[in-house]
Amino acid sequence: MKVYISADIEGITGTTHWDEADKKHPEFKEFQKQMTAEVAAACEGALKAGATEVWVKDAHDTARNIIASELPRKTRLVRGWSGHPFVMVQEIDKTFDAALMIGYHSRAGAGTSPLAHTASTRLAHIKINDCHASELLLKTYTAALMNVPVVFVSGDAGICREAESLNPDIMTVAVKEGVGNSTVNIHPGLAVEMIREKVRTAIEKDVSGCRIQMPEHFSVEIRYKDHAEAYRAGFYPGASLKEPHTIQFEADDYFEVMRLLLFVA
Numbered sequence: 121m122k123v124y125i126s127a128d129i130e131g132i133t134g135t136t137h138w139d140e141a142d143k144k145h146p147e148f149k150e151f152q153k154q155m156t157a158e159v160a161a162a163c164e165g166a167l168k169a170g171a172t173e174v175w176v177k178d179a180h181d182t183a184r185n186i187i188a189s190e191l192p193r194k195t196r197l198v199r200g201w202s203g204h205p206f207v208m209v210q211e212i213d214k215t216f217d218a219a220l221m222i223g224y225h226s227r228a229g230a231g232t233s234p235l236a237h238t239a240s241t242r243l244a245h246i247k248i249n250d251c252h253a254s255e256l257l258l259k260t261y262t263a264a265l266m267n268v269p270v271v272f273v274s275g276d277a278g279i280c281r282e283a284e285s286l287n288p289d290i291m292t293v294a295v296k297e298g299v300g301n302s303t304v305n306i307h308p309g310l311a312v313e314m315i316r317e318k319v320r321t322a323i324e325k326d327v328s329g330c331r332i333q334m335p336e337h338f339s340v341e342i343r344y345k346d347h348a349e350a351y352r353a354g355f356y357p358g359a360s361l362k363e364p365h366t367i368q369f370e371a372d373d374y375f376e377v378m379r380l381l382l383f384v385a
């Protein structure tokens with residue numbers, strides 16, 4: 121069994137301020153270590169459940185955050201950004217059996233994390249078929265395109281509730297709850313233990329129950345904080361400026377949505 125892990129930092133236990141997610145700030149080291157510990161725990165849980173191969177995509181900012189030497193030896197780590205439209209799930213393909221999302225966070229516009237955003241902090245929101253889209257939703261669709269079900273999500277409570285509403289069979293560990301500009305966190309050590317155990321259970325059970333229904337059509341709305349960015353993005357082939365801050369794009373093929381986001385998000 122081959123398992124894919126996509127890891128971000130804003131939904132790791134403790135992260136509350138942008139400085140903690142930024143390599144240039146001294147506080148980053150503490151949360152880089154916790155991100156690594158939570159990803160390592162997910163790898164260990166998957167291996168205990170019988171995974172023969174685990175691939176990890178470091179999917180935050182520079183994509184060079186996870187300390188490779190602290191991961192189990194049976195893992196492969198994808199660092200940096202290739203430029204492929206799959207971005208946070210780069211290298212996922214039909215040979216994988218299950219995907220896990222670690223450190224995922226609430227979507228742009230949600231009040232459930234001080235670090236809530238989708239794709240870029242320059243966006244006010246992304247909507248697909250009139251519903252707010254999170255990075256979790258965008259990457260769950262990408263994985264589904266490769267026929268890989270997302271079976272486990274850890275992150276803030278807001279994104280865990282969203283994962284459960286996507287498919288109640290997706291197992292979650294909520295490591296914190298956002299309150300205004302603050303977070304209420306469980307202990308970092310407890311988060312690691314819970315992720316290891318729940319990932320093991322999620323992989324051991326029938327992962328096919330976690331599959332989701334892909335929409336037949338994607339009506340995409342992207343709202344920018346800066347109107348000038350929307351104006352520019354409106355020139356992407358097939359996109360149009362809907363309002364001064366907002367573009368609209370239509371596609372039946374989800375790959376075209378990913379291609380759009382690669383260039384305008």
Ligand SMILES: [Zn+2]
Pocket residue numbers: 128129130179180181
């Ligand atoms: Zn991030």
